Amino acid sequence: MAGLRFLDVHRTWEDWVGVILGVLIACTPWIAGHPANEPITWNAIVIGALVVGLALLALVNLQTWEESLELICGLWLMASPFTFGYGGDLRIWHLVLGAIVALLALFELFQDWNRSEDELARHGH
Numbered sequence: 001m002a003g004l005r006f007l008d009v010h011r012t013w014e015d016w017v018g019v020i021l022g023v024l025i026a027c028t029p030w031i032a033g034h035p036a037n038e039p040i041t042w043n044a045i046v047i048g049a050l051v052v053g054l055a056l057l058a059l060v061n062l063q064t065w066e067e068s069l070e071l072i073c074g075l076w077l078m079a080s081p082f083t084f085g086y087g088g089d090l091r092i093w094h095l096v097l098g099a100i101v102a103l104l105a106l107f108e109l110f111q112d113w114n115r116s117e118d119e120l121a122r123h124g125h
Helices: 002-008 014-031 040-062 066-085 088-112 119-120
Strands: none
Touching: 014 040, 014 088, 040 066, 040 088, 066 119
16 A cells, blocks of 8 residues: 555656756756757757756646646657757657656656645645
């Protein structure tokens, strides 16, 4: 039964993982050695900042729309290499990190889907 409770409760560490993922996403152009391509770099910075902001917002005032937007960010990050036409290490970073963000968002949505606004407001307390 304890395992089921773990899957059923949105925990604050999940949001902190989102913050870390967002920072990592924003740094990927430098990690992968592609900081010179401005649209790709700005895309990573903006998506990373959105993931960080949404995760921090979830820590303060949890709402299901935040996870929905995180899911969109993860899916967009996965689509970015194909949209902007880049490959190599940066493509791998963005596919993997985008998948992790999307899966984390889906997991959090699953946890929060049937929660009332009062239950969501007690998140982290």
